[in-house]
Amino acid sequence: MYADDTATLCAGASIETARHRAQQAADTLTRWARTSKMVVSGEKTQVLVLSQWPKDAVDLSIRVAGARVEARETLNLLGVTLDRLLHFGPHCKRMRQRTRPRLQHLRRLTGRDWGLEERQLRIVANGYVRGALEHAAAAWLPAASPSHVEVLEREMREAARVITGCTRSTPTEALMAEAGLAPVTARKTTLAARFLAKARALPEEDPLRRVADATVNPRLKAVTGWRTVGLEAWHMAGVVAPIEPVLPPSVAPWEEAPPVVFDLGIGATPPSGASAETRRQAAALHLASLPQCATWAWTDGSATGGVLDGGAGGYIEWPDGESHELRAPAGKLCSSYRAEMVALRETLNYIGNHTDHEKDPIILCTDSQAALSALRSGPAEQRTQLNRAVWDALALVSDNGERQGQELIEVSNGHPEVAEMG
Structure with missing residues (x-):
């Protein structure tokens, strides 16, 4: 075993109290290392006195693994x-x-x-x-x-x-x-x-x-x-926004994810500098290659200046030709990425609660490469409530993995022409 860059902070009302606690910490670390069959290098150990009084740093030292370590003027810790x-x-x-x-x-x-x-x-x-x-x-x-x-x-x-x-x-x-x-x-x-x-x-x-x-x-x-x-x-x-907590993983990495396929390409990529019409034709050709007897959904989200007044929307077309439009607020303080994720969540939840075509695939189109890149890492890797909610909605529309023999496909090509076609 090998350990490196171990640091400890010892405080006290007086410099003697702090030094005594630092010595206890050094002795405890040395004993633990010896029990774990590791060696502490006292020669490489550094000591720094944090004090407004210069005299507290005069002639201060502790012993680490038999070596005398004197306090320095500076201390290097992880490059700082x-x-x-x-x-x-x-x-x-x-x-x-x-x-x-x-x-x-x-x-x-x-x-x-x-x-x-x-x-x-x-x-x-x-x-x-x-x-x-x-x-x-x-x-x-x-x-x-x-x-x-x-x-x-x-x-x-x-x-x-x-x-x-x-x-x-x-x-x-x-x-x-x-x-x-x-x-x-x-x-x-x-x-x-x-x-x-x-x-x-x-x-x-x-x-x-x-x-x-x-x-x-x-x-x-x-x-x-x-x-x-x-x-x-x-x-x-002027505003203190609520902080969305970082979530610990709730899904075991070995658990099978819902049958979802993420496609961030559009088939044959148009050459650099291609016209808008050329890119639109490439996107249309790629979409035509997907199953047509399916539930199609298009999502989009945006925020003013990328930071304010976020809004999300979706357009859903069922296999029988019926369609539905939905809109949802994404927050007063909102990034474009968050607005895109809200659009995905709301659209998927609506499909999951209203679909009558359990055997048909679902094709969801969005122009947010960032959202798809974050989601395709799997449900176990999501660390925000919103991303977790999107994956819960994915599980809902796939009937918790019971959509036999079918795929739920998310398509993105990074070009706004795809959203315009919706």
């Missing part, structure tokens, strides 16, 4: 450099050193005759440069002091100059807007709000969920964290 005051100055400097070579690589891609276009440079900067700066940033960036965040802002401004060719005299706001890059300060707020939402979606017994729900009166106004910054971002938005 922690310091005594948790201002993350050393970590920001380290991130700056990490991005300097990447900025040089970005400059080499700007050749006038052979270099990348501005749009392509922006993509590289966001993934290659910003990606290096934002390693685990949701955890540490909200706590970083403004002066240390400015170190990272300079690197992003340099990336913006490479993208746009602007001079150093260009105003910062205009530079970042021209480059299409978000400032690090704005990213700090976004990452904190997103991380807080993810933490509050966890089960109540999860330790991270307890931290997210806790109310703590800060002793120092200058000290912030992802919980504080995230809540401020929520309040600035």
